Structure formats: C-alpha cells, structure tokens
Amino acid sequence: MFSSTYDTIIIGSGAGGLTAAVALAQAGQNVLVCEQHEVPGGWTHSFTLEGYRFNTGVHYIGELGEGERLRKIYEGLGVSNDLTFLELNPDAYDHILIGDYQFDIPKGKEAFIHRLKERFPDEAKGIDLLFEQLANIYSQLLNVIDEKWFSLLRCPTALPWFTKSGGDLIKHYVKNPLLRAILLGQCGAHGLPPSQVSAAIHAAIIQHYIEGAYHPLGGGMTIARAMLRALKKANGTIRLNTSVNEIILDKQRAIGVRLSNGEIVRSKHVISNADPYFTFNKLIGKTNLSRKLKSKLKKVRWSTSCFSLYLVIDCDLRKMGLDSGNYWIYSNENIEQLYQLGLTDYNVHNLPAVMFVTATSLKDPSKSKSNHHQLEVFSFVSYDFFKRWENQVSGQRDAEYIQLKEKISNNMISSLDHRFPGISKSIILKELGTPLTNYHYIKAHRGNIYGIDKSIWQAGPLGFRNRTEFKDLYMCGSSTLAHGIAYASYSGLIAASKLLRCRPMDLLKQNGPELEILQCER
Ligand SMILES: Cc1cc2nc3c(=O)[nH]c(=O)nc-3n(C[C@H](O)[C@H](O)[C@H](O)COP(=O)(O)OP(=O)(O)OC[C@H]3O[C@@H](n4cnc5c(N)ncnc54)[C@H](O)[C@@H]3O)c2cc1C
Structure with missing residues (x-):
C-alpha cells in the first residue's frame, strides 16, 4: 500500500x-x-x-x-x-605547526610557492615542478570525475600518479623532511597517512584551497x-x-x-x-x-573517525595570537607515523598525535556572546575502541564512557595549552563528540568522517x-x-x-x- x-x-x-x-x-x-x-x-x-x-x-x-x-x-x-x-586570513588560511616550527599557507599559488622557496631555497626547482604537477593531476582528476577518461590517458605526466600515493608524490619532488612535512600538513583533510592516500586526492586537497579558503x-x-x-x-x-x-x-x-x-x-x-x-x-x-x-x-575501507571538542573561551583569542586561519598541530615532522596513529586508538590514551584547531568566532563573530570565543578542536581515532558502547543509548551511556570523554577532552586541552599557553584557564564550556556521536547524528558507518577512505x-x-x-x-x-x-x-x-x-x-x-x-x- x-x-x-x-x-x-x-x-x-x-x-x-x-x-x-x-x-x-x-x-x-x-x-x-x-x-x-x-x-x-x-x-x-x-x-x-x-x-x-x-x-x-x-x-x-x-x-x-x-x-x-x-x-x-x-x-x-x-x-x-x-x-x-x-574569507579566512589570506596570509595564512592554514597554519602548519610542526614541533616549534610554523609555516603559514597564504592564498594564491604564486604566494604559496614564493613562501616555500624563501624557506627552502635549495628546493626551488622541485617546488616549481611539484606545483605544476599538482595542478596537472587535479585537472586530470576532474576530467576523470567528468568521465573524460581519454583526457587522462592522453596525459602521460599525470597518469602514473593515479596509482601512487600522496607520500610518493611529495617525496618525488622534494627532499627536505621539514618541507615534505609542510606539504603533507593538510593530510587531515583526507585523514590518511601519506603512504596510503591516493596522490590524486592529496593533490586535490592542496589545489582545492590554493586560491583561498572560506567559511559560511x-x-x-x-x-x-x-x-x-x-x-x-x-x-x-x-x-x-x-x-x-x-x-x-x-x-x-x-x-x-x-x-x-x-x-x-x-x-x-x-x-x-x-x-x-x-x-x-x-x-x-x-x-x-x-x-x-x-x-x-x-x-572497502572507511575513513577514520574523530573526536570533536567544542570549547567556549573567556579571553581574547587575538591577544593570544590566534587568527581566522586554521591550525594543523603536529608534535614532529613524521607525518606518516602521526596519521598512522589516527587510524588506531592511540589518541584515546595519549596527548593527540595530530590536532586541528579552528577559532569559529574569529572566522565568523556573528554568533559570539559576551566577548567569548568558540574553538573547535579535532583529533583522529578509530571506531573500534568505542564499539563496546555502541548498544548503549546516546545520552545515557555508562560512567566509564563519561569518564573517558573527560580524560580525552583534558588531553586535547593540555595539547592546546601547550600551543597557546594559558588558554585552558579560560575555558568556560566544553563538550566532546566521539565516533559514536558521528554515528548517532549522521548514521556514518563506524563513525567515519569522510565516507570511504580515499586510498x-x-x-x-x-x-x-x-x-x-x-x-x-x-x-x-x-x-x-x-x-x-x-x-x-x-x-x-x-x-x-x-x-x-x-x-x-x-x-x-x-x-x-x-x-x-x-x-x-x-
Ligand atoms: C569533523 C569533520 C570536519 C570536516 N571539515 C570539513 C571542512 O572544513 N571542509 C569541507 O569541505 N569538508 C569538511 N568535512 C567533510 C564534509 O563535511 C563532508 O564530506 C560532506 O558534508 C558530506 O556530505 P554528504 O553529501 O556525503 O552527506 P552527509 O553529510 O554524510 O549526510 C548524509 C545524511 O544522510 C542522512 N541519513 C543517513 N541514513 C539515513 C536514513 N536511513 N534515512 C534518512 N536519512 C538518512 C544523515 O542523517 C545525514 O543527514 C568535514 C567532515 C567532518 C566529519
């Protein structure tokens, strides 16, 4: 009927x-x-x-x-x-923080290349060739998406990269480990270790933002x-x-x-x-x-899941040095290993290996109150550890789950405080989402964040x-x-x-x- x-x-x-x-x-x-x-x-x-x-x-x-x-x-x-x-800070829509080192990605391909060459003059030739190839691969990916297969087949320079990883691509063009880490610094936008992500998808992520980044x-x-x-x-x-x-x-x-x-x-x-x-x-x-x-x-393999920490801060984030650009935070330049950890339960028990921080209220003050700020902080984690709670009703999970959430939030806040000293003292509200939250609201299998993984x-x-x-x-x-x-x-x-x-x-x-x-x- x-x-x-x-x-x-x-x-x-x-x-x-x-x-x-x-x-x-x-x-x-x-x-x-x-x-x-x-x-x-x-x-x-x-x-x-x-x-x-x-x-x-x-x-x-x-x-x-x-x-x-x-x-x-x-x-x-x-x-x-x-x-x-x-439009996010055009001089730094992404801040890549690796240990104590900081690289700010500016809007515009030429500005990005120029800044990289200033920092790594010995790699100038490789940087030029890499950016040429990134654009080439991305335009071929778009052709493939539009089912113009012949265009890819007729492009011998891009074709081999469609069976290689993002890590292979970066390594092929530049040698300096820190430069490689910077160029892999946006891996969080696909969530995979460089050795696993498709070179075409890694190229697509860099190219997607290269002319500037925006928030609604x-x-x-x-x-x-x-x-x-x-x-x-x-x-x-x-x-x-x-x-x-x-x-x-x-x-x-x-x-x-x-x-x-x-x-x-x-x-x-x-x-x-x-x-x-x-x-x-x-x-x-x-x-x-x-x-x-x-x-x-x-x-099929699903993309990893995440912790989403939502914070209200009672202090002036600009005075603390934050701006509307995002922060990708890495403890060291071994990006491969840090993203491998994001496929496991490492970040349940430790200070997060990778963190993404974005100051929502600096991008868009329209929903700020009383001079307070909103921060959104993310780290990656596999769903597996949370399976044990999947049959408990959302909002009514047991004390162990609640305590675990508290511990994970505190670990993320400690890492944040390490980067922005004193910020933890100004937190007036916090809430953590886990892989189970992702499943609850989106019905995303295993709490995945990006659909199937883009290996x-x-x-x-x-x-x-x-x-x-x-x-x-x-x-x-x-x-x-x-x-x-x-x-x-x-x-x-x-x-x-x-x-x-x-x-x-x-x-x-x-x-x-x-x-x-x-x-x-x-
Ligand atoms: C933490 C995080 C940060 C991200 N950051 C960015 C970013 O900064 N920039 C960016 O471009 N992308 C970002 N993404 C990725 C981007 O948000 C997603 O790729 C995109 O929004 C997915 O859209 P979708 O069309 O696949 O639908 P989804 O957003 O996956 O929505 C699917 C919908 O289907 C509904 N549904 C499922 N099952 C049923 C059912 N049986 N009956 C009825 N309804 C059902 C769900 O409730 C949901 O509303 C981020 C993702 C995450 C998780």
Missing part, C-alpha cells in the same frame, strides 16, 4: 542530497527528501551549546572564488542569493538553509525525523522507500545520500546484492559510482566522487544529471547573484 508518489525520493539531506534535490526540483521534478535527524544538512549542520553556535563538518571550503567549481554550483542553483562567505557566514547550517529555500521555491519537500528503513525493489528496480514508521512512499527514482554500507547492506538488503557488490562492500584504489571513480547496479537507484555523497562540501555537492549534481540524462551544467541555469564574499580579517 503506497501513501504517496514522487518523481524522486532522496535519502539524506547532506550536501550531496540537497544539491541533487534542488537540481531535480528546479528541473520540474516532484521531489521528497527524507532526513532521519531532526535538523537538515548532514555534516553541514550546526548546533548551539548554551547559545554558542558550533559547526560539525564545515570549517573551511575552497573553490569559491570567481569562476571556481563550487561557486558555479551555488550561483547556478540560485542559492548564492541566500549565502555569504567569509552564520555557520555550516546556512548552506542547508539556502538549499532548503531553493527546494521549497521549486515545490520540493523535506521530511525531518524521517528515517528510511528500506529501499523497495521490484525486479531489481527501486520503486520507493519504507519509512521507520512503516509508511511506504513510492517514487520513480531513489537517490541515496546515506552511507553506502547502510544503503546496500541495510536498505536494499544483502540478499539482493550481486556477488561483485557484496565483495566490494566487504573489502589509491578507492579514490574518485574507484569508490562508489553515482549509478548503482539497481535500476532507478543512484548514490551521491562523500563515498562517491570525493568528500568535502564541494565534492559531495558536485556528486549530488552528477547524480541528478545522470537521472535526467543531461549534463551537470544543464542543471545550473538559475543565474543566482554573484556570491557575496566578506573578509574574516578586517
């Missing part, structure tokens, strides 16, 4: 799901988005603690400059009307809010607190979904923005999967495809093309274009106003 019918049902309202929903609704489809959480947006959602706003998975976004890819999506879907971005004014949730306005305007619908329990198949063709309350909603197409693990194993069911897909799901044989089209083996079932999100707001959004556009049998750019016809960009540093 079907209660209603749509052209397309989208499972999940992450960046990918909402982009697909808006594109399809603007193309005239009758669209329903089902979101299990009480707020929309997936990792773009923000939340408040005692009135202080924090972000979950949006700290800095690239490719929002004129003519760049994500900006084209926002302007082309008309959502630029409801979005403003703040009002927090990550404004992205979902802008998308939802556009969806509503195009007569699309979202249902929150609406978990999909099953994708209904008729002879291997998706024909609708069953919700957790038993309601059946029928559609001509389904797009899943949920994790592929749940989409295939749970929503479709193992018995319906081909042997090939079952084997892929068995072998050499899982990156880009080697991950999950937007088209699935089931007719009328498509996928989008961070386990398809790549992760990050830009690529999850693009994956939604591609899923919509495949469903409509058109080109992605055909769906970007709304002529939204030029995206407004303000500066964090005034």
Whole structure:
C-alpha cells in the first residue's frame, strides 16, 4: 500500500542530497527528501551549546572564488542569493605547526610557492615542478570525475600518479623532511597517512584551497538553509525525523522507500545520500546484492573517525595570537607515523598525535556572546575502541564512557595549552563528540568522517559510482566522487544529471547573484 508518489525520493539531506534535490526540483521534478535527524544538512549542520553556535563538518571550503567549481554550483542553483562567505586570513588560511616550527599557507599559488622557496631555497626547482604537477593531476582528476577518461590517458605526466600515493608524490619532488612535512600538513583533510592516500586526492586537497579558503557566514547550517529555500521555491519537500528503513525493489528496480514508521512512499527514482554500507547492506538488503557488490562492500575501507571538542573561551583569542586561519598541530615532522596513529586508538590514551584547531568566532563573530570565543578542536581515532558502547543509548551511556570523554577532552586541552599557553584557564564550556556521536547524528558507518577512505584504489571513480547496479537507484555523497562540501555537492549534481540524462551544467541555469564574499580579517 503506497501513501504517496514522487518523481524522486532522496535519502539524506547532506550536501550531496540537497544539491541533487534542488537540481531535480528546479528541473520540474516532484521531489521528497527524507532526513532521519531532526535538523537538515548532514555534516553541514550546526548546533548551539548554551547559545554558542558550533559547526560539525564545515570549517573551511575552497573553490569559491570567481569562476571556481563550487561557486558555479551555488550561483547556478540560485542559492548564492541566500549565502555569504567569509574569507579566512589570506596570509595564512592554514597554519602548519610542526614541533616549534610554523609555516603559514597564504592564498594564491604564486604566494604559496614564493613562501616555500624563501624557506627552502635549495628546493626551488622541485617546488616549481611539484606545483605544476599538482595542478596537472587535479585537472586530470576532474576530467576523470567528468568521465573524460581519454583526457587522462592522453596525459602521460599525470597518469602514473593515479596509482601512487600522496607520500610518493611529495617525496618525488622534494627532499627536505621539514618541507615534505609542510606539504603533507593538510593530510587531515583526507585523514590518511601519506603512504596510503591516493596522490590524486592529496593533490586535490592542496589545489582545492590554493586560491583561498572560506567559511559560511552564520555557520555550516546556512548552506542547508539556502538549499532548503531553493527546494521549497521549486515545490520540493523535506521530511525531518524521517528515517528510511528500506529501499523497495521490484525486479531489481527501486520503486520507493519504507519509512521507520512503516509508511511506504513510492517514487520513480531513489537517490541515496546515506552511507553506502547502510544503503546496500541495510536498505536494499544483502540478499539482493550481486556477488561483485557484496565483495566490494566487504573489502572497502572507511575513513577514520574523530573526536570533536567544542570549547567556549573567556579571553581574547587575538591577544593570544590566534587568527581566522586554521591550525594543523603536529608534535614532529613524521607525518606518516602521526596519521598512522589516527587510524588506531592511540589518541584515546595519549596527548593527540595530530590536532586541528579552528577559532569559529574569529572566522565568523556573528554568533559570539559576551566577548567569548568558540574553538573547535579535532583529533583522529578509530571506531573500534568505542564499539563496546555502541548498544548503549546516546545520552545515557555508562560512567566509564563519561569518564573517558573527560580524560580525552583534558588531553586535547593540555595539547592546546601547550600551543597557546594559558588558554585552558579560560575555558568556560566544553563538550566532546566521539565516533559514536558521528554515528548517532549522521548514521556514518563506524563513525567515519569522510565516507570511504580515499586510498589509491578507492579514490574518485574507484569508490562508489553515482549509478548503482539497481535500476532507478543512484548514490551521491562523500563515498562517491570525493568528500568535502564541494565534492559531495558536485556528486549530488552528477547524480541528478545522470537521472535526467543531461549534463551537470544543464542543471545550473538559475543565474543566482554573484556570491557575496566578506573578509574574516578586517
Ligand atoms: C569533523 C569533520 C570536519 C570536516 N571539515 C570539513 C571542512 O572544513 N571542509 C569541507 O569541505 N569538508 C569538511 N568535512 C567533510 C564534509 O563535511 C563532508 O564530506 C560532506 O558534508 C558530506 O556530505 P554528504 O553529501 O556525503 O552527506 P552527509 O553529510 O554524510 O549526510 C548524509 C545524511 O544522510 C542522512 N541519513 C543517513 N541514513 C539515513 C536514513 N536511513 N534515512 C534518512 N536519512 C538518512 C544523515 O542523517 C545525514 O543527514 C568535514 C567532515 C567532518 C566529519
């Protein structure tokens, strides 16, 4: 018994799901988005603690400059009307701190190269060649994502890097261990040790931010809010607190979904923005999967998980030397080893091997109160250690879990204090999210933060495809093309274009106003 019918049902309202929903609704489809959480947006959602706003998975976004890819999506879907971005410190959107050494990454390829050469004059030639290759590899990755395979095959300089690691790439061009560590300093944006990450993905991360980094004014949730306005305007619908329990198949063709309350909603197409693990194993069911897909799901590796520490600070962060750039903090230059530790439970028991720190209120003061500041601090950890608590209800876990959270928070705060002496004395509020929190809010398998990991044989089209083996079932999100707001959004556009049998750019016809960009540093 079907209660209603749509052209397309989208499972999940992450960046990918909402982009697909808006594109399809603007193309005239009758669209329903089902979101299990009480707020929309997936990792773009923000939340408040005692009135202080924090972000979950949006700290800095690239490719929002004129003519760049994500900006084209926002302007082309008309959502630029409801979005403003703040540009992070153009002289240092990322501060790479390695032991006592600091390297600030400036906006602009030439400025970045110039600063590297100033510090490492003996490596000037390798630096030039590396940046040439990074751009080359990235443009070929984009061609591959757009299914222009021949372009890659015709590019003998980039092709070999598609079977090599990010670590291989950096090592090939530069020798100095500290310089190598700097060039691997953004590894946290994929979460893998250099020896494991695909060279193409590491190149993509550097290139993604190279022309500047931005934060949405009002927090990550404004992205979902802008998308939802556009969806509503195009007569699309979202249902929150609406978990999909099953994708209904008729002879291997998706024909609708069953919700957790038993309601059946029928559609001509389904797009899943949920994790592929749940989409295939749970929503479709193992018995319906081909042997090939079952084997892929068995072998696939998920990105690591994280601790997310949210702090309110009662002191002037600028006086402490912080600015709107992010801080990647490493105890030493052995980046390989530090990220290997992030795949284990090391950071449960020790001071974090790697930390990412971002001063939310210095990027966007719009939700600060009483001159207090918000800091978001992250470190990496495997899910395994937390399995023992996965069957306890969120918010009611036992004393051991609560004590452990306290210990982990204190370790992270000690490391923070080491970098910014005295900061711990000014903390007036703290809250820690664990891998179980990630599962609870996003239903991310093993609390993963970036979908499947982007190791050499899982990156880009080697991950999950937007088209699935089931007719009328498509996928989008961070386990398809790549992760990050830009690529999850693009994956939604591609899923919509495949469903409509058109080109992605055909769906970007709304002529939204030029995206407004303000500066964090005034
Ligand atoms: C800690 C952290 C920091 C990050 N920082 C950045 C950053 O600074 N910049 C950047 O570009 N990227 C960042 N990312 C990555 C980026 O946030 C993600 O790659 C991207 O948002 C993922 O989008 P998605 O389309 O895959 O959907 P997701 O955000 O994964 O959302 C999936 C949605 O599906 C819903 N869902 C799942 N199952 C069901 C079901 N059965 N029924 C209904 N709904 C369901 C979930 O509730 C969720 O809302 C970060 C990620 C994390 C975790």
